[in-house]
Amino acid sequence: MKTSKLKLESLSTEQWEKLCKCCARCCYEKIDFEGRIFYTRIPCDQLDLETHLCRIYADRDRVRNDCQRLSPEIVAAGILPADCPYAELVEDYQGPSLGE
Ligand code: SF4
Numbered sequence: 001m002k003t004s005k006l007k008l009e010s011l012s013t014e015q016w017e018k019l020c021k022c023c024a025r026c027c028y029e030k031i032d033f034e035g036r037i038f039y040t041r042i043p044c045d046q047l048d049l050e051t052h053l054c055r056i057y058a059d060r061d062r063v064r065n066d067c068q069r070l071s072p073e074i075v076a077a078g079i080l081p082a083d084c085p086y087a088e089l090v091e092d093y094q095g096p097s098l099g100e
């Protein structure tokens with residue numbers, strides 16, 4: 001997969017955070033089936049379903065060790081929905097199945 005890593009890596013922390021449109025879809029449990037990622041309808045227990053915000057955002061990777069902070073490498077790995085603004089900066093992005 002070719003990536004626009006330069007675009008992602010050149011963003012400041014503020015620009016990086018602003019890219020997120022807080023749809024919260026990446027905060028739903030995922031299943032890896034034979035190398036393909038599938039989204040489930042099961043939200044993370046730290047997700048506020050009304051606001052779509054994480055209740056422990058600042059400490060998320062410390063409190064939940066299965067929650068990883070996004071990085072250019074994680075974006076390029078293909079776990080985000082294809083219309084996520086981070087994924088849209090990756091060329092030829094192959095998004096997971098959203099199970100819909
Ligand atoms: S899918 Fe993308 S835009 Fe939506 S919450 Fe996750 S990182 Fe933000």
Ligand code: SF4
Pocket residue numbers: 026027028044045046047048053054055056057060064067068
């Ligand atoms: S800990 Fe927060 S950011 Fe991480 S998956 Fe759960 S709700 Fe989302």
